Amino acid sequence: MSASANHNLREYEQIATRLRLHVVNMVAPSGQGYVQQGLGAADIFTALYFGEANMDPANPTWEDRDRIFLTTAHNTAIFYATLGERGFFDTNLLTTYVQDGSALEINSCERMGPFVEATCGSLGQGLSVAVGCAMAAKRQGRSSRYYVILGDGEMQEGQIWEAAMLAGARGLDNLCLIVDYNFVQSEGPMDLVMSIEPLNDKMQSFGFDVQDVDGNDIGALLDAFSVARETKGKPSFIKANTLMGKGVSSLEGLMFHQLRFPKEVADSARAELEAKLAS
Amino acid sequence: MSETLSKLEAADFINRTFKPLPRSYGDALIDAALKNARIVCLSADLTPPTETDRFRDELPDRFHNVGIAEANMIGIAGGMARSGEIPFVHSFCAFVTKRCLDQITMQAAYPNLPVKIVGFLPGVATILGVSHQAIEDVALMRSVPNMMVLEPSGPQYHAAAVQLALEHDGPVYLRMKRPEKITEDPITQLPLAYGKGVVQRAGNDVTIIAAGLEVVEALGAAELLSHEGIDAAVVDMHTIKPIDRDLILERASATGAIVTAENHNVIGGLGSAVAEVLADAGIGLPFKRVGVQDHFCEGGSTDYLLKKFGLDSSAIAIACRELMKRKT
Ligand SMILES: Cc1ncc(C[n+]2csc(CCOP(=O)(O)OP(=O)(O)O)c2C)c(N)n1
Ligand SMILES: [Mg+2]
Numbered sequence: 001m002s003a004s005a006n007h008n009l010r011e012y013e014q015i016a017t018r019l020r021l022h023v024v025n026m027v028a029p030s031g032q033g034y035v036q037q038g039l040g041a042a043d044i045f046t047a048l049y050f051g052e053a054n055m056d057p058a059n060p061t062w063e064d065r066d067r068i069f070l071t072t073a074h075n076t077a078i079f080y081a082t083l084g085e086r087g088f089f090d091t092n093l094l095t096t097y098v099q100d101g102s103a104l105e106i107n108s109c110e111r112m113g114p115f116v117e118a119t120c121g122s123l124g125q126g127l128s129v130a131v132g133c134a135m136a137a138k139r140q141g142r143s144s145r146y147y148v149i150l151g152d153g154e155m156q157e158g159q160i161w162e163a164a165m166l167a168g169a170r171g172l173d174n175l176c177l178i179v180d181y182n183f184v185q186s187e188g189p190m191d192l193v194m195s196i197e198p199l200n201d202k203m204q205s206f207g208f209d210v211q212d213v214d215g216n217d218i219g220a221l222l223d224a225f226s227v228a229r230e231t232k233g234k235p236s237f238i239k240a241n242t243l244m245g246k247g248v249s250s251l252e253g254l255m256f257h258q259l260r261f262p263k264e265v266a267d268s269a270r271a272e273l274e275a276k277l278a279s
Numbered sequence: 280m281s282e283t284l285s286k287l288e289a290a291d292f293i294n295r296t297f298k299p300l301p302r303s304y305g306d307a308l309i310d311a312a313l314k315n316a317r318i319v320c321l322s323a324d325l326t327p328p329t330e331t332d333r334f335r336d337e338l339p340d341r342f343h344n345v346g347i348a349e350a351n352m353i354g355i356a357g358g359m360a361r362s363g364e365i366p367f368v369h370s371f372c373a374f375v376t377k378r379c380l381d382q383i384t385m386q387a388a389y390p391n392l393p394v395k396i397v398g399f400l401p402g403v404a405t406i407l408g409v410s411h412q413a414i415e416d417v418a419l420m421r422s423v424p425n426m427m428v429l430e431p432s433g434p435q436y437h438a439a440a441v442q443l444a445l446e447h448d449g450p451v452y453l454r455m456k457r458p459e460k461i462t463e464d465p466i467t468q469l470p471l472a473y474g475k476g477v478v479q480r481a482g483n484d485v486t487i488i489a490a491g492l493e494v495v496e497a498l499g500a501a502e503l504l505s506h507e508g509i510d511a512a513v514v515d516m517h518t519i520k521p522i523d524r525d526l527i528l529e530r531a532s533a534t535g536a537i538v539t540a541e542n543h544n545v546i547g548g549l550g551s552a553v554a555e556v557l558a559d560a561g562i563g564l565p566f567k568r569v570g571v572q573d574h575f576c577e578g579g580s581t582d583y584l585l586k587k588f589g590l591d592s593s594a595i596a597i598a599c600r601e602l603m604k605r606k607t
Pocket of ligand 2: 151152153180181182183184185
């Protein structure tokens, strides 16, 4: 029986829709932002934070918690929405997103709290930190698992490959990389700039157990996490294929790094998501 | 609505108006490239935010987006420069300096190659937060042998800065800020002389030596002070290295008090450079450095950050008043 069968998928889908609604409401006031990534990654965040990871919002510094590193630190609307809904802080705080003085900055940083495991706005650095934590956990005999959400564009940074090589060489089976494969970087589609394909072959040759999943299928993601958990002697790599703008029909597939988000577009997105929640 | 949707791409967080901002730097680079066939343009996946999108579109065979890989970009530029090209490499200040300091020193500066390192988002002035704020970059670049460091005070000097960067036959760090709004009048480009600071305002009581966006703040401070009978001069020190030693010494003897103002940590940047000139000449005088006081910052709107971190005209005016008291 697959792991996802144990979960109430319908409930998770409702959570993901709620997170998407937060994304829309958080970005709308500033009229632009990381809407497309947030909507696209909502299912990854739901599966990881609500289904897979072992953590205690009441005790965010719990030593044996699983760690989640968001290395694309700009994908904050969905990140903060997830933390709020998961109970790390009051969701009312989400209304301060990107306002002067708010700790909910456009790029997440650890001044927000311990649930930001490392400050990663400079792309390409987070995986190394997670590898270091995973190695320390091995030496200390800790059971924690280390999850890293990477961007596909971010994987062009050389440091990613240095860290991946070491993770593979050390067989860090407490480490699980998830690439949010939305096929967009700042300039546009990945292959317009520099292809990182064949990505799965690369990761496999670096010593990773590789899974290729629909990153907008919560059940498939949960199954992949459980395979990763049971894989011994190797780190895991999950290529999560996501659709930018997922869940809002007018935005699905618009491949923009930053989206203008005028009021009429935000209003129709909100209406669509609210209708889905009510159904 | 479909018409709206086709226009939903936003270039970056700098441009919040969605009307095209002037590209003083980008246009100047194209003009220079049309005159000098050796110039090539490199981007590490930050093309519109570094004003190089026109270059990409109009001179595609001389433009390379090398991916999100800044350290690699510097090495590539070193190779191109060894092969006769003049590469202008682009990213945000934080990524194009701090992240690749070793590559800059060994592959651009030691071989003294004409690699022109161009950064945007100087200092604290960005909403993008601590990871994107460069408050150490001037200190780092200034300490690299052979490196020239330029920080023009506004888009009206960006074309001149490109010329100065080309005049220096070696590596250059060009630190710039894009305008945040569209100005009513077209920007008229003004000249700059190699290694010569510009006296933007004359004054006899105290001299404010500033660079980059702090020049405007310094002029604001001088205006505030003029209502209190304090006559402050403002120097635009667009070239931080090699610094205009003669002008600093002349200002020291003319006003007997110096305030520096920089959008950077107070350690190692413009303030340090001016202090070094004064100390080397054996001059002691009332002196104060306005800048980030050796702490990390946070993201926000520019006005908010300048006020919060003591970089605005009122902070500069306070420093000047203090020195006036120490003078007597
Ligand atoms: C070292 C570094 N270089 C450049 C940037 C600017 N930047 C921010 S996001 C981005 C594109 C990221 O693409 P990807 O990793 O695919 O993330 P996505 O937005 O698709 O989630 C770039 C180039 C940065 N933050 N850090
Ligand atoms: Mg991407």
